[in-house]
Amino acid sequence: MGTDGMRWGDLSDNNNEMGHVLIIMLLEWLLVLFIAYCTYEAGSSRSGDRRSPFFFLKKFEKKHSASFRKPSLQRHGSKVYVQLEKLDVIQEREKVEQSLLEHDMSHAIVCDNLKKVYPGRDGNPGKSVVRGLSLALSQGECFGMLGPNGAGKTSFINMMIGLIKPSSGTAYVQGLDITTNMDQIYANMGVCPQHDLLWETLTGREHLLFYGRLKNLKGFTLTQAVEESLKSVDLFNGGVADKQAGKYSGGMKRRLSVAISLIGDPKVVYMDEPSTGLDPASRNNLWNVVKRAKQNRTIILTTHSMEEAEHLCDRLGIFVDGNLQCVGNPKELKGRYGGSYVFTMTTSSNHEVDIENLVKDLSLNANKIYQITGTQKFELPKKAIKIADVFRAVENAKSRFQVQAWGLADTTLEDVFIKVAREAQPFDVLS
Template identity: 60%
Template sequence: RVNLDPAEMVSATGGRNGNRTRTRGRGRALARFCRQHHALLLKNLAFQRRNWKTNAAIAAFPVLLCALLVAIQAVVDRELDRPPFRCGCEGGHCGIQHSTPIQAMSCEVPAPPRWPALVQVPVVPAFVHGRPARCSNASCAAPVSVLLTGLNRGLSQSLGRGLFPDLSPSDYFLMPKTMNSSSSLDHLSRVVPGSRTLPAHELFVEPGLVPNETLYVIQSKCSWQKRNVSGNSDGGMPLQLDMECVQGLPLWCASSSVINRRLFNGYKRANKRRRSNEFLAGYDFLDTSKGLFHVYILYNSSFSRDNGHHSMTVLRVARLVNMASTAYLKQVLPGVNAEMRLEFLKEMPKAAIKMKLDLTTLLDALFFTWTVQLLLPVILTYLVYEKQQNLRLMMKMHGLKDGPYWLISYSYFLSLSGAYVTFFAVFGSLIGLDIFRLNSYVIQFLFFFIYINLQIVLAFLLASFFSSVKTASVISYIYVFGSGLLGEALLKLFIEDTTFPRPWLVIMELVPGFSLYRGVYELSEYAAAGSYMGKPGMQWGDLNDPINGMKDVLILTSIEWILLLLVAYFLDHRPAWHPIFLFGILSTKHSSPSYRANPRSRRVFADMAKDDVFLEHKVVKRLLKEMDTRNMIICHNLKKVYRGNNRNPDKLAVRGLSLALHKGQCFGMLGPNGAGKSSFINMMIGLVAPTCGTAYIHGMDLRKDMNEIYANIGVCPQHDLLWETLTGREHLQFYGRMKNLSGAALVKAVEESLKSVNLFHCGFGDKSVSKYSGGMKRRLSVAIALIGNPKVVYMDEPSTGLDTISRNDLWNVIKRAKKECTIILTSNECPSYFSAL
């Protein structure tokens, strides 16, 4: 790096000893708040008008999502109305007797059929708990086990042997091969029938008795193997069954805990093979005696739940109870033909129900949470884009206050978010989404209004921590989808758990995504309940319900909205130059505090041996002593040091620069890249803080009065800071209004600025900047710097990218402009170009 030395400065026209004039007043009056508000509003309206396709797409996005939901729902409904799911029909007759277990759900059942009570027969290997299967035939079913325990071991084991009543071979072969409903129920009620088919949640059709299924008869000894039986069920459903004998083995356990452990281990082993539990059931006869029947029946339904069945599906427990009751009667009443018959199970009647899959219920709160939160990345990337491209800084250097910027930006985002949510709610209501249609619209409006405000404030807050649009976009999308998934997988469990501490739930809802999920969850729950019961959803009176979290969400999000607004505004205005500021380390551009504390860094290294440097330093000291800083630019010992990272040495960019300029001078700074020219300009326009020293612009201190300085300067930065969708004329109109121009004066200033930089002819001034060449953008940046007759103009390499003719025209523009202001420019070109100035 070549350090910029005061001796390298070249001043043209006016000289160092030119007449210094004094004027009263500190400078141009600042544009009022309303004027700045008006200028920014018109600029944003022009910007949004040229981006109307993007804005329309954002506002219509929820409508498109709802339309997609409707289309998918129509396809699903049409498929569910097809024969695989519709109540079965055969030979012109329709009904449950012609239906599969899936089709039976949609059938009308005025008189439900009577189904025999079955047990769930496990599938076990040929060796059961160390005992070989007592069936040499490979096609014979392996035995099943029943676990027993009780205080009276003898009685318990005796009852265990009586669980499986035997039929003699003669009784078996006397069974008719063709069975009707009455005969099948009578014969099957005297044995223990079972099936390896998992039961349905409702018994409109018994899956274990559909045609071509195997019906197992569990006995203590199997003297027969298989038999084919056909017939009709009570509901008229045809039966075509293979009956097969399975041996039942009672096994003694020391205690009920041993039974629990064996059932659990048997479930784990069976689950690996994708089978049902290895054990039929467990019986704990407790204190059962001749005069007291007391039994616990243990079974495992986990495998049913893992295979998509409802967690409350009863794995055919009714027959297990009947087995113990019958065995006890025969034990306590020997020689008496006493039995407890269980002939059938029967469901309640039901009407025909068209099978329907409600996608909105299936997606539930997660879908709506994601949809509303998708605006956050849009707002955040817009704010970070202006920050990354230094567009906001450019506006601030031309006098824009933070108040109008926040007001206009916030109003735009609120309008966009309001349109987004309104379209979502209105269209959702039109297509019949219960979450919008049934709940109170006032509650919905209040909830979504508060949340979109909170979301906008959150975007402003997050924008303070990002300087890259890509990074902000990625992080925001991770937050959106992550908070939604965590809400569905974690927060929902805590909401439904009534024992979970409510204060902890409120703390979790401090995350805006979780509070949105909780509110949408409550709306969806009330809508589902209202749809099921034919009543309206959430109303104002429901907010006082202790289990309703909507009231907490409304209060929490309102408070959080106000608090985060203050924090976001504070972070946006954090003094980047203050070394002990709490959040200073989070700023992407901050000064080097170590140089403030190091006295050695305050030393001036200017080469006083050079006469011009010595004289200029002397003039500056005299002017400061006389307090003659008005109508002049005075730099006093300006120094900038960039702290080295990763043990690299510090870089001295500007060392002890002292300079005094007055109106009418054009001061050129020459030097190669890295000489410190841009560092000096950046300090003068407030982009970076000087390590030490200061400057006075028309009596205003660089350290204290930057807001007033901005109203009196024009800046042409090294890189063009322009909105690609705006035209050159719209740029000049905006910055002209920021300089307090209006009406005919503004129109005249814009026309003259376009003509001065050759953008008026051929209509270039009314074309969007995205169609400009690099040289045209550079000329527009120069015109922006000069509009409004600023008192001081800074130009950082204004001739970059210009051809010879355009460069000469540029110098002519600067020559005319310097009569009314002071111009400081930098260049790495030949000094001969300054001769004309």
Template identity: 50%
Template sequence: MPKPETKLRLNIASLIGAVFFTWVILLLFPVILTTLVYEKQQRLRIIMKMHGLGDGPYWMISYAYCLDISTVCVICLMIFGSAIGLKFFLLNDSSINDYSLHFVFYFLYINLQISVAFLASSAFSKVETASVVGYIYVFGSGLLGWFLFQFLIEDLSYPRHWIFVMELYPGFSLFRGLYEFSHYAFQGNLTGRNGMMWKDLSESSMDKVFYIIIVEWFFLLISAYYIDKMSSSGKGLLFFLKKPFEKFLSPQRPCLQNQVSTVAVEMEKLDVIQESEKVEKLMLEQSISHTIVCNKMNKEYPGRDGNPPKMAVRGLSFAVPSGECFGMLGPNGAGKTSFINMMTGLVKPTSGSAFVQGLDICMDMDRVYTSMGVCPQHEEHLLFYGRLKNLKDSDLDQAVEESLKSVNLLRGGVSDNPAGKYSGDGGLQCIGNPKELKGRYGGSYVLTMTTAPEHAKDVEMLVQDVSPNARKLYHIAGTQKFEIPKEEVRISQVFQAVEKAKRSFKVFALADTTLEDVFIKVARRSDL
């Protein structure tokens, strides 16, 4: 008589569930990691700080966002696995059929995984690098767990305390939990019994896995927050160890060492020298009478693609008194944007120091933001808000272009690209109020005369008679512009000469030096 038919009780899902579901859960890690690194790479975090978002709200919002996404993914995994009849989900915790054991384990682990992502994000500045490392972590953890860790778990001769040590690695603690779920579901399917229940935690060593996950979750989250605070404040991770040795250390603040400037000082820049001396005096007095104090600030960008390093800002020293309106002028590449980026915390100075309301820009930037308002170039603002709406790449660029066109603006602006050619030496060329600058660097009148073309030579002869050292600036059609040194003539002499020849010269204008003239002259001099 033939043997009655028997049903094969082999459950493939439970057999390979440990490695498969390890990969499924870990795939959330590179998503969270790249999101955090993207905010750092695009400087969204700093811009949000400029708009008043503190560290506490940022961490709460970011953590809640990552936790919501991870929780939804885990719930969908459990629902889908149960819907298609996977014993891995149906047998474990089946007596009450509420999946509480599964959910609690996954919920605790995704919290640990988010903490690991926050901690790991502090080590990366590029999304591409973080993405590659994240996926190596995902697949490496699964493969090592399947081919190494599982073998050691099943080897009863292997010391259990070393198993415990290996479970401190988050990928292995996840694999161990899923391995126990798979093992109990597989055995339960063969014997017709239930899988893992809450009462089986101690027997399966799952209780130790729970303890490890909970402790690591809090420890890594606190560590990530501490590292983030220290890196953003510039104090250094072990700053508290320096307090017992403060008397043996330099009194200067750690990241703003006042290095001796190697800039060759031109003797004719007396205003710059006097400003530097004033700054040194303010630094010694620790005075807060000036809103902004910069002392020997330098910014050097590292060389790329075989190019040498570029010095964008060199030995910059000046002070802005409270209540004063201060403007900074310079040609493209002079270092203006690099200076503003340092003052707003976007980049760190290579050396030197700067203070806003007496607060160090490297040590107290969070407090500086409370008294600072920053308005970047118009497209940077639009890029920031576009990224907040999750626009990327071509969609982001198109949205910015359309927004600018709607208000008749063109995209672009002054750029200080560190890879480009720098005009000047990145240092302060002159400083003073408009009257002082025009008196110091102007030193001449600007005479503009418009005549018929046939009288062009007569105009030149007239100007040479008035001032032999006059210099022609340009000659376009019938209009000529001359620069006349102030020490050679008086205004009355110019008017008298023009009055004699006014029949031939229809239009003339005599003006003092403008700030535009000063700017052009100083910029040209700095390029020599």
């Protein structure tokens, strides 16, 4: 091209073909950029599963609503199990479908057939931890999730807060889809995780200042919100607020985590076993904080304390092996699954037969559940007896032999939990 080199005008010269070369380089750059993006999306996984390199094609797939069948067959490894859904779970699913069909915005949280399957490794089959959860929660409702260890409660919360992605299905928080709009959801969400995520070198006040700024609080509003949060969880007095979190006790760390979840007035709050490690006084104080907080927000709370669930939650769901087994308020669940009274009487060992005869006179369907040296316990079906008849029978027994102690107890929420968990064991129908 001579000593002057190339000029922009020379690109149109067919003799050098440099215009074509630059066009090819540009197209190659766009193509490689697209391939790099797909490879990154397929390779980066926070949940242990991998996205397909062709994930972008899913946007063009036609969405079909999942058909509802009762009972359903679920495969786990080489076995198939029958899963029978209870009427209350069916009604909850229908409520979700109706809410989505009518675009009802009165529910702060709507879970639509949410599923999570962790992929199998080393030849092992995949593990299903959440199996088709459908749930609709209203504003101002505290929903308690009960279940044994490994039931899938924490995995469900991790999906809702964006730590892991659902395998199928989705959920809507304030009308926003958790699979596509988590950035907007974060602004109105609070989380108290199962394990405290705190910086040991920061004080309690500094933690709340940091999270308050994340919620877009500034100036006097931020300072006031921090002080109110510290007072609500009893971390304000005695210089505790300005002590490093690494020097806090386990209970103090839990209270700080709860305060962090509530700062900034989030509309949806997730609390994963918030009262773990608290003494009775601190736990009662925490319960009061949660009861005040649920007035204008939706709270999902997991716990192993039946007392806490009954005290705080408007509705409860018992979660076993990834399935929602039942849902309702504590009184409904005790009435539905607790169909018996527990009758206890203690006498001398010589009159044990007399107690058995007394119970048989009350109900032929009574079931002895405990016996040791004069003390016996029986389950009496509620529909078969009247409480007045029990008192009358005990007074008659006192006139014939000595009764050292006796009692009649209603079914507790713990009894309901144990009964539902036992009945929810998978029924093996095919090996």
